[in-house]
Amino acid sequence: MSVIMALSLNICRLGASALSAPLKGITRSRHFAQVIRYSSTGELPKYEFVEASRVGEKSNVGLIRLNRPKALNALCNALVKDLTDAVALLDKDQSVGAIVITGSEKAFAAGADIKEMKDKTFASNIIEGLLEDWNKISACKKPIIAAVNGYCLGGGCELAMMCDIIYAGDKAKFGQPEISIGTIPGAGGTQRIARSCGKSKAMEICLTGNQFTAQDAEKMGLVSKVIPADQLVAESIKLGERIASMSPIIVSLCKESVNRAFETTLAEGLHYEKRMFFATFATKDQKEGMTAFVEKRSPNFTNS
Numbered sequence: 623m624s625v626i627m628a629l630s631l632n633i634c635r636l637g638a639s640a641l642s643a644p645l646k647g648i649t650r651s652r653h654f655a656q657v658i659r660y661s662s663t664g665e666l667p668k669y670e671f672v673e674a675s676r677v678g679e680k681s682n683v684g685l686i687r688l689n690r691p692k693a694l695n696a697l698c699n700a701l702v703k704d705l706t707d708a709v710a711l712l713d714k715d716q717s718v719g720a721i722v723i724t725g726s727e728k729a730f731a732a733g734a735d736i737k738e739m740k741d742k743t744f745a746s747n748i749i750e751g752l753l754e755d756w757n758k759i760s761a762c763k764k765p766i767i768a769a770v771n772g773y774c775l776g777g778g779c780e781l782a783m784m785c786d787i788i789y790a791g792d793k794a795k796f797g798q799p800e801i802s803i804g805t806i807p808g809a810g811g812t813q814r815i816a817r818s819c820g821k822s823k824a825m826e827i828c829l830t831g832n833q834f835t836a837q838d839a840e841k842m843g844l845v846s847k848v849i850p851a852d853q854l855v856a857e858s859i860k861l862g863e864r865i866a867s868m869s870p871i872i873v874s875l876c877k878e879s880v881n882r883a884f885e886t887t888l889a890e891g892l893h894y895e896k897r898m899f900f901a902t903f904a905t906k907d908q909k910e911g912m913t914a915f916v917e918k919r920s921p922n923f924t925n926s
């Protein structure tokens with residue numbers, strides 16, 4: 623199915639939800655309009671706070687650059703809306719096999735926007751569903767690579783951890799400084815650091831607010847590779863291209879299976895993995911992949 627057909631199929635669904643959600647109507651209508659434009663032209667929209675493009679030799683990697691330099695990419699509501707819209711469009715684009723999210727050399731993101739948050743109340747947080755939109759990032763079916771240069775603090779670090787793989791520039795600085803401004807991480811920091819680095823590291827990071835280096839982050843298993851800052855985005859795109867060369871349907875089953883490890887017991891996770899492994903045998907891409915191996919040629923995956 624072409625990008626245009628796939629996106630067109632989603633237009634009806636999005637249109638219906640726009641009508642049924644008047645409170646979020648403006649945002650949804652904007653997204654609806656963007657989907658229509660994207661489906662008819664294949665061009666990614668121009669956003670205020672992110673730049674989205676398709677990159678790589680085959681233009682099969684989505685690149686989203688956070689672009690709010692004066693505030694060190696602090697994640698205000700409008701930026702998060704732009705980001706989640708761009709992720710949703712690239713997730714549905716069948717020509718794209720992986721997505722890279724990056725910031726600038728100075729900052730991946732310095733956290734949620736403190737100025738926007740400071741006067742909020744418990745009640746308004748509940749009513750507005752503060753930070754709920756952020757979950758859309760982890761709901762993306764395609765692999766997302768966070769390419770982190772500079773400050774990656776608070777919500778910035780949490781955003782990176784919502785992604786599937788983190789590559790860090792050699793001067794990146796990570797941290798969960800919320801404790802020093804009288805709050806705690808609210809977009810997954812306490813949970814995801816504990817899961818990827820263990821209790822002691824999670825406690826130290828969250829209870830002190832101390833920053834730590836890319837090299838420390840690699841040692842503790844938070845990032846998978848440290849790369850010279852000026853090569854970070856290119857290397858992340860290369861990683862995206864490698865993933866995009868696989869069968870998209872198998873990639874999504876694989877992502878789902880790894881994610882299952884963080885949601886369940888080992889026995890249930892192993893059972894789930896086995897079912898997913900068996901399920902790959904219902905695809906043409908499994909037949910093509912194994913046949914290509916036997917015939918000593920490269921596979922030609924068709925996402926079917």
Ligand code: CAA
Nearest residue numbers: 692693694696732733734735736737776777799807808809
């Ligand atoms: N929110 C809003 N604005 C921010 C911001 C943030 N998180 N981080 C930086 N900025 C703004 C600053 O206010 C400043 O704006 P003005 O020029 O208008 O004053 C501009 O970005 C540049 O920042 P600095 O002058 O502070 O730059 P610096 O180089 O001296 O320091 C920094 C850089 C160490 C990252 C420092 O800006 C800082 O500590 N930022 C806040 C980090 C933080 O506490 N993040 C957690 C936020 S809460 C959160 O994320 C909750 C959650 O779990 C979702």
